[in-house]
Amino acid sequence: MHIVVCIKQVPDSAQIRVHPVTNTIMRQGVPAIVNPYDLYALEEALRLKDRYRGRITALCMGPPQAEAALRKALAFGADEAILLTDRAFAGADTLATSYALSAAIRQIHQGLPVDLVFAGKQTIDGDTAQVGPGIATRLDMQLLTYVSKIVSLDLAAREVVVHRRSEGGVQVLKTSLPALITVLEGINEMRFASLTDMFRAERHRLTTWNKDDAHIEDATKIGLKGSPTAVSKVFAPTATNRRAEIIETQSGQPVDLAATLVAKLFSQRPEVALAMKPSSTHDSRGSA
Amino acid sequence: MTSSPTPQAPPRPAGRRAPKLDERLAGYKGVWVFVEYERGQVHPVSWELLGEGRKLADTLKVDLAAVVLGPPDPAIRASCDQAIQYGADLCYLACDPVLKDYRNAPYTAVLTELVNRYLPEILLLGATTLGRDLAGSVATTLKTGLTADCTGLAIDAENRGLAATRPTFGGSLLCTIVTLNYRPQMATIRPRVMAMPTASPDRTGRVIEHPLALVEDSVVTKILEFVPDNHSAEANLPFADIIVSGGRGMKRQENFRLIHDLARVLGAEVGASRPAVQAGWAGVDRQVGQSGKTVRPRLYIAAGISGAVQHRVGMDKSDVIIAINEDANAPIFDFAHYGIVGNAMTILPALTQAFTEHLRTLKRAC
Numbered sequence: 001m002h003i004v005v006c007i008k009q010v011p012d013s014a015q016i017r018v019h020p021v022t023n024t025i026m027r028q029g030v031p032a033i034v035n036p037y038d039l040y041a042l043e044e045a046l047r048l049k050d051r052y053r054g055r056i057t058a059l060c061m062g063p064p065q066a067e068a069a070l071r072k073a074l075a076f077g078a079d080e081a082i083l084l085t086d087r088a089f090a091g092a093d094t095l096a097t098s099y100a101l102s103a104a105i106r107q108i109h110q111g112l113p114v115d116l117v118f119a120g121k122q123t124i125d126g127d128t129a130q131v132g133p134g135i136a137t138r139l140d141m142q143l144l145t146y147v148s149k150i151v152s153l154d155l156a157a158r159e160v161v162v163h164r165r166s167e168g169g170v171q172v173l174k175t176s177l178p179a180l181i182t183v184l185e186g187i188n189e190m191r192f193a194s195l196t197d198m199f200r201a202e203r204h205r206l207t208t209w210n211k212d213d214a215h216i217e218d219a220t221k222i223g224l225k226g227s228p229t230a231v232s233k234v235f236a237p238t239a240t241n242r243r244a245e246i247i248e249t250q251s252g253q254p255v256d257l258a259a260t261l262v263a264k265l266f267s268q269r270p271e272v273a274l275a276m277k278p279s280s281t282h283d284s285r286g287s288a
Numbered sequence: 289m290t291s292s293p294t295p296q297a298p299p300r301p302a303g304r305r306a307p308k309l310d311e312r313l314a315g316y317k318g319v320w321v322f323v324e325y326e327r328g329q330v331h332p333v334s335w336e337l338l339g340e341g342r343k344l345a346d347t348l349k350v351d352l353a354a355v356v357l358g359p360p361d362p363a364i365r366a367s368c369d370q371a372i373q374y375g376a377d378l379c380y381l382a383c384d385p386v387l388k389d390y391r392n393a394p395y396t397a398v399l400t401e402l403v404n405r406y407l408p409e410i411l412l413l414g415a416t417t418l419g420r421d422l423a424g425s426v427a428t429t430l431k432t433g434l435t436a437d438c439t440g441l442a443i444d445a446e447n448r449g450l451a452a453t454r455p456t457f458g459g460s461l462l463c464t465i466v467t468l469n470y471r472p473q474m475a476t477i478r479p480r481v482m483a484m485p486t487a488s489p490d491r492t493g494r495v496i497e498h499p500l501a502l503v504e505d506s507v508v509t510k511i512l513e514f515v516p517d518n519h520s521a522e523a524n525l526p527f528a529d530i531i532v533s534g535g536r537g538m539k540r541q542e543n544f545r546l547i548h549d550l551a552r553v554l555g556a557e558v559g560a561s562r563p564a565v566q567a568g569w570a571g572v573d574r575q576v577g578q579s580g581k582t583v584r585p586r587l588y589i590a591a592g593i594s595g596a597v598q599h600r601v602g603m604d605k606s607d608v609i610i611a612i613n614e615d616a617n618a619p620i621f622d623f624a625h626y627g628i629v630g631n632a633m634t635i636l637p638a639l640t641q642a643f644t645e646h647l648r649t650l651k652r653a654c
């Protein structure tokens with residue numbers, strides 16, 4: 001069994017600050033991390049490997065520094081890591097990203113046939129959730145998004161059964177390999193990297209592919225050139241010129257503040273009262 | 289006049305307007321909304337998008353069309369009529385038993401076929417699990433641009449292109465994305481970001497049925513079972529009329545009971561900020577904000593929530609916002625309508641009491 005796990009390196013959004021005056025992003029010093037959703041994908045792949053053996057190839061498209069994300073994947077137990085890096089990839093939107101990644105996966109498949117591709121639900125920077133469906137569509141793989149559980153994998157029959165979160169419920173889906181799975185957060189808990197794997201990750205020689213190594217056939221389909229979308233502007237949300245009416249009373253006591261607020265609300269916004277549907281048991285017992 | 293750009297011409301770098309549209313793309317006309325029909329029901333986000341699509345179509349002076357895919361049952365016909373009442377000029381209907389439940393491959397094939405046949409310039413879908421799954425595949429098949437999870441849509445007056453705005457960098461900034469020389473221009477929009485339009489029962493429009501002949505055996509993915517959510521347990525925050533939310537300022541799990549008490553009196557759903565969810569005081573499905581749910585209730589009460597931008601983007605379209613915070617300088621007071629500066633542990637029970645009394649008087653008056 002051979003699984004490819006797609007991993008993106010992203011800025012740690014928890015540490016991104018916006019300059020209070022210029023409203024520009026202060027990127028300096030923001031550490032890069034593995035997209036948190038991709039760790040769930042990696043862990044799910046590792047669990048399948050634990051059970052069925054096989055190999056895991058981690059794949060990342062990004063600048064040379066993205067190597068760090070792949071070393072992390074190796075430390076957790078991936079067998080192979082490929083960094084897809086080329087100036088020509090820069091500025092890609094999701095269409096161009098899925099083009100480059102699927103070309104690379106095709107190339108990986110030439111070396112060792114790929115049964116499953118895993119991706120995160122979405123990233124924390126671009127946050128589109130579009131790259132997974134894009135890769136599956138390009139490679140003509142069955143697409144299983146928002147997977148909350150892998151119920152079974154039958155390598156002989158080449159079938160996989162999963163739970164997929166959908167609107168209003170869970171779909172239990174059965175499909176054939178090769179398939180692309182995007183997993184939900186919380187599907188598993190990431191293991192700790194073993195010391196042996198950590199040492200191995202340090203020494204491992206990463207494979208680096210440029211666009212020719214990945215056999216990109218059409219250079220007009222990658223990077224900025226291959227991107228149908230473009231950012232036309234970035235701006236700060238407009239501040240409302242609203243300022244809350246702060247309720248004040250002479251006593252300042254909670255009871256008085258609450259009564260004043262409620263009276264004000266009902267007189268100034270009577271329509272809100274119509275929406276109030278006190279739970280019947282509570283209310284009828286209280287007032288009967 | 290400059291010559292229209294050839295396909296080989298380098299695209300404009302980011303930060304510029306879209307160039308003049310290729311002639312071959314000028315045939316793409318009209319605004320489409322994909323109507324999410326599942327198990328006899330339409331997801332309300334589809335109606336919200338028809339409301340928004342109506343404005344875009346009016347600006348462009350083109351038709352607004354609803355696209356309905358699903359099994360051939362009677363309810364689906366009723367959905368077409370509803371779509372027209374919510375603003376569509378016409379409705380494309382494609383039915384086949386194979387489309388009974390959502391599956392990526394047949395839905396992608398049919399929607400792509402419809403787009404290639406009727407050539408809309410704009411295609412909008414809800415940013416639901418279904419809409420995002422489908423939109424990603426359709427855009428890839430059509431080789432066109434797709435803007436995710438938009439919070440605002442507008443038409444660029446100069447080139448009639450779609451300008452789609454979405455939050456970026458964890459919600460602290462917004463960016464506007466345009467689609468260059470590709471059609472249709474696609475976008476997904478989260479439920480509750482756009483206002484629900486009112487249905488006009490006397491609107492009329494055409495229903496254009498697109499015949500299909502799908503073969504179940506050629507669909508690889510099979511649905512073994514559908515397990516519906518237990519609705520009594522699952523929160524339906526996006527569509528709640530009233531929400532009482534607690535944040536980190538509630539300090540402890542036990543204090544969250546005060547949130548529940550007030551919610552019960554108002555018939556409200558309980559919401560939470562991310563730290564409150566992470567602390568385990570409320571379920572993940574109750575998180576409001578950028579990485580949680582977008583809500584637009586008639587009344588939103590926030591207790592012990594500072595009003596960080598990532599929380600705010602999920603709730604600032606609420607009709608009335610009441611904030612309770614002990615810090616008079618908390619950012620939430622910059623966009624709430626009413627505020628009480630004080631300790632939530634004492635204000636909340638007082639509010640519960642005041643609302644109970646007030647509602648009792650109202651009831652007696654009726």
Ligand SMILES: Cc1cc2nc3c(=O)[nH]c(=O)nc-3n(C[C@H](O)[C@H](O)[C@H](O)COP(=O)(O)OP(=O)(O)OC[C@H]3O[C@@H](n4cnc5c(N)ncnc54)[C@H](O)[C@@H]3O)c2cc1C
Nearest residue numbers: 061093094119120122123126127128129130131435436456
């Ligand atoms: C603020 C912002 C907004 C953007 N908005 C849009 C938009 O609306 N439409 C659009 O087409 N593009 C958009 N982009 C560009 C988009 O982010 C990039 O194309 C990016 O390369 C991939 O998209 P994503 O980060 O949204 O990934 P997602 O589609 O959210 O990622 C899903 C999964 O795909 C895999 N994956 C994604 N990227 C890589 C990678 N480079 N290497 C390996 N695996 C990967 C990971 O497993 C990931 O979890 C935007 C970018 C930014 C910064």
Ligand SMILES: Cc1cc2nc3c(=O)[nH]c(=O)nc-3n(C[C@H](O)[C@H](O)[C@H](O)COP(=O)(O)OP(=O)(O)OC[C@H]3O[C@@H](n4cnc5c(N)ncnc54)[C@H](O)[C@@H]3O)c2cc1C
Nearest residue numbers: 458535536537561562577578579580592593594598614632
């Ligand atoms: C990528 C990203 C996505 C995010 N997504 C979300 C999201 O979806 N939803 C979300 O909510 N956050 C989200 N966040 C987190 C967000 O940035 C804030 O950290 C979070 O909203 C703060 O939650 P809070 O207001 O409960 O806590 P705090 O900011 O710590 O505020 C607590 C407030 O309680 C007040 N307080 C304290 N004690 C009392 C008392 N006794 N009585 C009354 N008031 C009191 C304090 O004055 C303070 O204002 C996200 C962040 C990132 C980076």
